[in-house]
Amino acid sequence: MNFPDLGEFRFVRKILEGAHPLNNEPPAHRSWLNVGDDCAIFDGWLATKDLSVENTHFRLDWSSPEQAVEKHIVSNVSDVSSMGGRPKIALFGLCVNKNWSEETRNRIAKAVAQGFERRGITLIGGDTVSGDVGMFSTTLLGTTDGEISLLRSDAKPGDHVFVAGTLGKSDAGLWILMNHPEEANRFPRLVEYHLAPKICEDAGAQLVKQGVRGACMDISDGLSSETNHLALSSGVSIEIDEQKLPIDPDVLEMCEYFGLSPLQFALNGGEEYELLFTSNLTKSIYLEGAPKMGEIHDIGLVSCGNGVYLKGQDGVKALLNAQAWSHL
Numbered sequence: 392m393n394f395p396d397l398g399e400f401r402f403v404r405k406i407l408e409g410a411h412p413l414n415n416e417p418p419a420h421r422s423w424l425n426v427g428d429d430c431a432i433f434d435g436w437l438a439t440k441d442l443s444v445e446n447t448h449f450r451l452d453w454s455s456p457e458q459a460v461e462k463h464i465v466s467n468v469s470d471v472s473s474m475g476g477r478p479k480i481a482l483f484g485l486c487v488n489k490n491w492s493e494e495t496r497n498r499i500a501k502a503v504a505q506g507f508e509r510r511g512i513t514l515i516g517g518d519t520v521s522g523d524v525g526m527f528s529t530t531l532l533g534t535t536d537g538e539i540s541l542l543r544s545d546a547k548p549g550d551h552v553f554v555a556g557t558l559g560k561s562d563a564g565l566w567i568l569m570n571h572p573e574e575a576n577r578f579p580r581l582v583e584y585h586l587a588p589k590i591c592e593d594a595g596a597q598l599v600k601q602g603v604r605g606a607c608m609d610i611s612d613g614l615s616s617e618t619n620h621l622a623l624s625s626g627v628s629i630e631i632d633e634q635k636l637p638i639d640p641d642v643l644e645m646c647e648y649f650g651l652s653p654l655q656f657a658l659n660g661g662e663e664y665e666l667l668f669t670s671n672l673t674k675s676i677y678l679e680g681a682p683k684m685g686e687i688h689d690i691g692l693v694s695c696g697n698g699v700y701l702k703g704q705d706g707v708k709a710l711l712n713a714q715a716w717s718h719l
């Protein structure tokens with residue numbers, strides 16, 4: 392009797408077609424770190440997991456299937472990057488929405504296969520189910536080049552606080568899609584960034600190479616929330632200078648157009664996926680040695696104490712509370 396050629400098995404074969412080969416290099420070292428950072432570390436492997444749920448993280452009337460998959464992969468890769476690592480191995484879980492067409496399913500399979508393969512990530516397994524809503528779930532393993540990983544707990548008094556890239560893009564793109572979809576063509580960069588963010592995916596590894604030994608995490612929930620995570624994990628106080636925030640120029644233009652406050656997008660906008668880090672090195676060092684990283688901005692200082700403060704344009708300091716997206 393032949394094994395039946397069921398649709399689910401055919402679909403899984405599509406995802407695995409052309410998969411990056413497994414290479415049996417172990418991590419160069421064997422460190423361990425429990426839950427609480429962007430990745431855990433076991434036996435030298437960085438390990439993270441991010442889920443993307445249809446209508447919560449993506450909508451297929453806003454995104455192409457390729458954009459939704461790409462954003463999902465970036466959300467995982469940025470967690471590995473923020474630890475100073477490079478992604479190597481993935482397990483992929485898929486819940487196929489029962490109402491997706493065959494074309495949508497096939498485009499998702501291809502985007503998953505290519506998205507991992509292009510990054511040199513080997514897909515070693517996963518699971519495929521169907522349900523009332525679509526969902527992607529990736530468990531991603533990575534390694535660092537040497538023994539150093541960047542943790543949330545390593546900010547030290549005297550460090551400067553840096554962000555890679557500009558702030559507010561993704562949340563501004565989301566605001567347009569939710570409130571003025573008819574104006575999406577006016578700010579295509581913001582909308583595209585929200586739907587499929589493009590980041591420097593080896594930024595963390597490059598920072599380690601440049602000698603950065605401070606705290607690091609990716610901006611997935613928003614700067615106000617992530618700075619509070621760093622301050623709490625490191626047992627320090629952080630002061631951010633409003634004047635130094637690198638608000639994206641398109642966000643400034645969009646806020647002027649719609650009469651909104653750009654500061655809200657810069658401080659509380661999530662899904663940015665670029666890095667927030669601290670270091671006692673000066674900015675020029677990164678720029679000389681890490682040309683691929685793009686712009687890095689010095690936005691504040693770490694000191695003894697606790698809590699996060701925002702120094703306003705008028706020089707007055709106020710407590711900066713975490714105002715992030717919360718699923719519950």
Ligand SMILES: Nc1ncnc2c1ncn2[C@@H]1O[C@H](COP(=O)(O)OP(=O)(O)OP(=O)(O)O)[C@@H](O)[C@H]1O
Binds near residue numbers: 428429441470
């Ligand atoms: N359901 C869960 N079971 C076990 N650990 C969890 C669970 N949800 C979150 N964690 C852990 O809690 C910590 C904080 O999780 P959080 O999701 O805020 O981090 P993150 O992945 O950097 O954020 P984001 O999901 O916005 O990218 C991480 O170490 C994560 O592994």
Ligand SMILES: Cc1ncc(C[n+]2csc(CCOP(=O)(O)O)c2C)c(N)n1
Binds near residue numbers: 442447448449611716
């Ligand atoms: C359709 C749709 N509606 C709303 C949002 C906004 N959103 C969803 S989850 C999240 C925070 C990060 O998630 P997590 O903490 O799970 O990583 C944000 C800002 C979206 N992307 N798509």
Ligand SMILES: [Mg+2]
Binds near residue numbers: 429469473608609611
């Ligand atoms: Mg993270």
